[in-house]
Amino acid sequence: YVILRFIEYMPTNGLEQNDWYFSNSRVKEIIERKWGRLESISFFAGSVARYYKIDDTKVVFGFISPISQPFCHQCNRLRLTAIGKLKPCLASNLEIDIRKPLREKAGDHEIEILFDLAMKEKLKGRPEPPYQRNKYMFQIGG
Structure with a gap:
């Protein structure tokens, strides 16, 4: 498998840089427009990323979305x-x-x-x- 993970910009220095923010849902839409529907899969147990793959390929996309889909309640x-x-x-x-x-x-x-x-x-x-x-x-x- 080829795994490509996208991590949303997460301000960690107290400086909110909203002009830098690009949601993972927008990234996912761009990928689907170009290569087709992404299928949700379970890939790594305990991961905060949500994983998807393109049908019949070994390409996996992971999305870590701390802003648009907070995962603090699952973070271990x-x-x-x-x-x-x-x-x-x-x-x-x-x-x-x-x-x-x-x-x-x-x-x-x-x-x-x-x-x-x-x-x-x-x-x-x-x-x-x-x-x-x-x-x-x-x-x-x-």
Whole structure:
């Protein structure tokens, strides 16, 4: 299979750039106009993307649509940044430092407590708008 995923622009730095936004439903319409109807398929269990394929091909399109089709209620991910911060939610500034405890040779129990804290924050759900994110996606690691 050839898999092509489209990710809607998701402002993560607190700067809303509406002129950059292009919904995945518009992308899907363009693909269908050019190559025909897309058939919905189950492709990756637990994925926030919605997958489609063109009949009788091995081309799969995935659409991650955080703005037009929010998936926060299904999101089961934590993010680990390149600098060792654990983020429960992309829409939040909360980061839990695990690099420092790891470098200080913290035990498994101490690290487990930090992951438990991140999961408890995750279960609280997405913060309410306006989001006060202070980082770009490339700084988060996505």
